[in-house]
Amino acid sequence: QVQLVESGGGLVQTGGSLRLSCAASGRIVSSYAMGWFRQAPGKEREFVAAIGWSGGSTFYADSVKGRFTANRDNAKMTVYLQMNSLKPEDTAVYYCAARNSRVVVTDAKNYDYWGQGTQVTVSS
Numbered sequence: 001q002v003q004l005v006e007s008g009g010g011l012v013q014t015g016g017s018l019r020l021s022c023a024a025s026g027r028i029v030s031s032y033a034m035g036w037f038r039q040a041p042g043k044e045r046e047f048v049a050a051i052g053w054s055g056g057s058t059f060y061a062d063s064v065k066g067r068f069t070a071n072r073d074n075a076k077m078t079v080y081l082q083m084n085s086l087k088p089e090d091t092a093v094y095y096c097a098a099r100n101s102r103v104v105v106t107d108a109k110n111y112d113y114w115g116q117g118t119q120v121t122v123s124s
Helices: none
Strands: 003-007 010-013 018-025 033-039 046-051 058-060 068-073 078-083 092-099 118-123
Touching: 003 092, 018 033, 018 092, 018 118, 033 068, 033 078, 046 068, 046 078, 058 068
Parallel strands: 010 118
Antiparallel strands: 003 018, 018 078, 033 046, 033 092, 046 058, 068 078, 092 118
């Protein structure tokens, strides 16, 4: 079993930055692909970013490409999402997810473990 705990969310103005963290415990996840997803009120959960087990491969949703960066520190079993140039449409609950596979995917259905989420609110 893997437990994931997100932190770093909060309220920020348009154009600001936040760094989300996702700490894993319970199993060694250094070989797991990790993903970030978000869900805004009244909307479906959507893919934001994914990172391979070594951190060498990353994928981003078009809506965040160039503004968000995912990286990981396997020694700390922690994944990060650096979010810059934030926009009001980035407002959502952000979830970290782990996949018991080295293959990176963007479909939420293929992730095995989820955190509880952290709220990000961007004011205009």
